[in-house]
Amino acid sequence: MDLKTRAIATFDWVDARAFGIPSILKRTFQSFGETNAAESASSIAYYALFSLFPMVLFIISLASSVLRDESTQQEILQYVDNFLPTAQDLVNQNIARALELRGAIQLVSLVGLLWAASSVFTILAANINRAWHTAQKRNFVQGRLLALGIVLSLALLFVLWLIFTTLLNLLPVFEVPIFGTLNIYDTYIWSILTQFIPSVFLLIAFLNLYRWVPNTKVRWREAAWGALVSVIGFQMITAGFRWFLTSGMARYQVVYGSLGAVIALMLWLYLSSVVVLLGAHLTAAIALQTRATMDN
Template sequence: MIRNELFLRSAALTYYAIFSIFPITILISTIAGWILQDPIKQQAIVDALIGLMPQGTDLIIDLLQNVISTRAITSIIALLTLLWSATSFLRGLLSAIDLIHSREYTHSTFVMRGVGVLIIFLAVLALFALLFLTSVATQIAQAFSIPPQWRSALSILTSGLPIFLIASCAFFLMMRYIPGQRTPPRAALISAILTALAWMLLGYAFSWYLQSGLADFNVIYGSIGAVMALMLYLYLSNVIILFGAQLNASLADFETRATPYIPGLDDALRLLRLPLPETNDEEHPPNKPTIAP
């Protein structure tokens, strides 16, 4: 995918994300409510879900909380409608990752929507894991006497490290298994870690940007200023994910590409008793050994 098309596809994904974020939030919170009967634990899941949003988008956070508090899935038709709406963004994102690696679509739309439904259920498990890891990290931090000047940094670490680990795992699964041809694990791991790191840095930078007063979206866009800020954040997030997919495709291509023919290289490798690389130039067959083993 060329660079210009990557930015255009990120913009298209942002459009789908705006329409999918509320159904996804309702579905995840509802499924968590079905699993957890304790209202306190249900609220902890909701708080963890809301906590993934960047600070400074208070109006959007309040809107999400209102939507979650009034959630009601009363029929199978309502559930299927929410699933269809929620998977629109996921289908587009997964299709874009597939296209970056294969230069053409290798999975059908219904397969991508099915994978999107699976991702929603896995997101619930990821939230449970996030709460568990955050609780463990907090207890470990409290077991040591930390100076007051380091407590704020420690708080960011205990809350950010679990998110980074879960995001890295999620991106690794997408980079590894979504393309039609599986990429090497090392390439997928490197791309996933860098993508998760860039996405988290974006969240911190965007929160600082909104709280610093450099941009007042309410003055420019009025009552929809928070929505515009959310669209900008989603757009930048999509750009980071697609750039991560492009990096993954490049690393996978580099690892699987045959070594070019270099005159005299075979003799040097035989001298060092190293295995000969494959050659991708049929016009230059490997040199015959000239040095006795």
């Protein structure tokens, strides 16, 4: 038995005892490489840079009645700090400017912001669709309509997150004592639960992205695994990137000067795009593996 045959036999032995996970990972990275997903992530990051602020302004315009509250504005800034570690100052300035000009934003402006914000999701949806070899390619009109739907869905999800967070902040008014006089809202468990809320909404976003964007049949349980892995990867990249920026090792401002924040944001967008595409290819690999097993 030669080395290659022995390696294949060993892989099959491990795969059979590891519930097919090695085969799924193999399919994932093989498909990721065959579709040049790493290069596609760079184009997604490029379009995301131009679509980020129109999308933020569009969401702010829709939620203008909510944003009049100062505490809600602080919640949004905190959300930006958690998920966009390199762009807090940039987004904060745009949010402040948008709030000043909020009365001047008309229907035509909203449509323009919606169209600009959807550009990145047109590219993103096309690349997620490519992860599925059985998916049919959409034409320009279908792709743009899908992208517009994604932006509107994200805007709705964000507004729901604002409402949920606001209600959550009001709960401590109603004291719920445990273990005598100890209030449940003062416990460490409650603090952990509130920190997980953004991740839950992010999981919902990824779940629907992987379920509905591919132009083929995708089961919820298949999309759930890809969404869960993407959320974990997204959180790890964001935490690692924030640590890198605060550790003193990041010297991008020395090299790029005033463009340093933009370059750092581009890098974060690229890494995030890689995670999103990996989640899509993982979902497709899980579907292919489980359906083949069921057929056999």
